[in-house]
Amino acid sequence: xxVTPDANVTFWYGCNMSRHGEIVRLVTHxxxxxxVSAAPTGGPGYCCGSPLExxxxxxxxxxxxxxxxxxxxxxxxxxxxxxxxxxxxDDLMAPVTEAAFETLHITQLLAARRxxxxxxxxxxxxxxxxxxxxYGFQGRVPVNTDVPMLLGMIxxxxxxxxxxxxxxxxxxxxxxxPGLLAQAHHETMAAMxxxxxxxxxxxxxxxxxxxxxxxxxxxxxxxxxxxxxAEAIGLxxxxxxxxxxxxxxxxxxxxxxxxTASGDIAFAQxxxxxxxxxxxx
Amino acid sequence: xxxxxxxxxxxxxxxxxxxxxxxxACGECYRACPMVSPILAVTDAAxxxxxAGIRDILxxxxxxxxxxxFAGACVRSGECTQACPENLDAAFLMRLALLRVRGTxxxxxxxxxxxxxxxxARVKAFARLTMSEEERAEWL
Numbered sequence: 001x002x003v004t005p006d007a008n009v010t011f012w013y014g015c016n017m018s019r020h021g022e023i024v025r026l027v028t029h030x031x032x033x034x035x036v037s038a039a040p041t042g043g044p045g046y047c048c049g050s051p052l053e054x055x056x057x058x059x060x061x062x063x064x065x066x067x068x069x070x071x072x073x074x075x076x077x078x079x080x081x082x083x084x085x086x087x088x089x090d091d092l093m094a095p096v097t098e099a100a101f102e103t104l105h106i107t108q109l110l111a112a113r114r115x116x117x118x119x120x121x122x123x124x125x126x127x128x129x130x131x132x133x134x135y136g137f138q139g140r141v142p143v144n145t146d147v148p149m150l151l152g153m154i155x156x157x158x159x160x161x162x163x164x165x166x167x168x169x170x171x172x173x174x175x176x177x178p179g180l181l182a183q184a185h186h187e188t189m190a191a192m193x194x195x196x197x198x199x200x201x202x203x204x205x206x207x208x209x210x211x212x213x214x215x216x217x218x219x220x221x222x223x224x225x226x227x228x229x230a231e232a233i234g235l236x237x238x239x240x241x242x243x244x245x246x247x248x249x250x251x252x253x254x255x256x257x258x259x260t261a262s263g264d265i266a267f268a269q270x271x272x273x274x275x276x277x278x279x280x281x
Numbered sequence: 282x283x284x285x286x287x288x289x290x291x292x293x294x295x296x297x298x299x300x301x302x303x304x305x306a307c308g309e310c311y312r313a314c315p316m317v318s319p320i321l322a323v324t325d326a327a328x329x330x331x332x333a334g335i336r337d338i339l340x341x342x343x344x345x346x347x348x349x350x351f352a353g354a355c356v357r358s359g360e361c362t363q364a365c366p367e368n369l370d371a372a373f374l375m376r377l378a379l380l381r382v383r384g385t386x387x388x389x390x391x392x393x394x395x396x397x398x399x400x401x402a403r404v405k406a407f408a409r410l411t412m413s414e415e416e417r418a419e420w421l
Contacts, residue, residue: 013420015400018404018405018407018408018411018412018421019407019411020411021408021412021416022411024412024416025416039419040416040419040420041420042420042421043404043405043408043420044401044404044405044421045421051396051397051400051401052396053380053383053385054383054384054385054390054394054396056286056289056290056293056380056385056386056387057285057286057289057290058286059289059385060286060288060289060290061285061286063285063289064283064285087357091373091376092289092292092293095292096288096289097285097288134358135315135358135359135360136356136357136358136372137357137359138359139359139362139372140359165315167315167316167319167356167358168356168357168358169356169357169358169359173356173357174356176395177319177354179319180319240410240411241411254410258410259410261409262406262409263406263409266405266406266409267406267410269399270399270402270403270406270407271403271406271407271410274403
């Protein structure tokens with residue numbers, strides 16, 4: 001499937017995407033197939049500063065280190081996934097540390113190369129799809145129009161019309177506000193019923209990790225938009241985070257050997273409580 | 282060696298002063314915000330008064346309780362920018378106000394600050410489960 005690349009980019013997937021390794025892998029494969037060689041980069045070593053923004057000195061140091069590493073990598077484009085990283089680069093990082101690269105969101109890159117992408121979308125995906133759309137970020141990057149446009153190229157797939165809009169730029173912004181995430185999920189499930197959708201598609205990772213538990217006990221499917229593109233291309237994947245989050249026992253679903261290899265104590269303290277968290281509604 | 286913390290603090294102060302000067306505190310951004318109705322502390326406030334308080338915060342003043350609550354409620358919906366009759370980047374203005382009330386420049390925080398002290402360790406713990414050793418070596 002790989003073609004000779006005519007662009008070399010850094011794919012800055014952010015930090016919390018480490019829960020969704022398959023999405024990083026799929027994005028890299030899709031970009032490769034449309035002529036973009038992408039080097040995935042993320043984690044705390046490439047922080048945008050937002051997790052520690054209550055302290056300018058620490059946030060600035062982390063952000064400057066990230067910009068400098070991107071400059072040293074020598075690629076002229078940094079392709080973002082996370083809207084927080086994208087806005088931080090524009091608003092607070094590049095104005096303070098000169099960036100020798102252009103910043104593009106992944107949806108912008110795929111939209112610009114949509115005719116190449118269209119040729120790859122050959123497997124029908126029979127689904128009536130509702131977009132989990134937020135108000136935020138759309139004013140910066142038109143994700144709420146570009147994602148449906150891209151998914152609309154998939155044979156068999158129908159994007160349903162609905163005016164669902166959730167406050168914030170992604171669900172991690174509203175999750176700390178008491179009751180707001182549950183309210184957003186109530187409204188989202190109501191929109192699914194009203195529109196006759198059978199599939200909810202998330203745009204961002206934090207929305208995905210909060211929404212997947214809504215599959216429990218409901219005849220619906222919750223996927224990320226990259227998953228649907230992968231299915232239409234024929235790229236195999238497993239959404240392990242969803243599998244683990246909805247398993248009766250996440251430990252059994254993951255397997256003892258894998259947990260031990262990842263670190264038993266770290267798993268028990270840092271991963272397991274999140275995977276065992278009940279759905280919001 | 283350049284002090285990036287000072288550079289960021291200067292940038293935040295300069296941007297805050299510029300936007301506070303340009304903002305007329307008309308309150309259109311407040312009226313457009315989807316967070317106003319869920320945040321009970323500010324639902325009865327006069328929009329212009331709240332935004333006057335936000336301008337004060339941007340100018341290093343303490344700000345009113347309503348303005349602090351409104352800044353603290355910001356989840357970056359961006360509807361304020363669409364609504365601003367002065368064509369200001371009101372979402373950035375509110376982000377700066379949020380940074381100020383969170384104590385980013387070294388002042389005492391005026392709102393509760395949510396911070397996951399285990400964020401970095403958690404990101405790495407998930408990476409050890411979802412990424413191969415080779416991928417982690419290349420991607421992190």
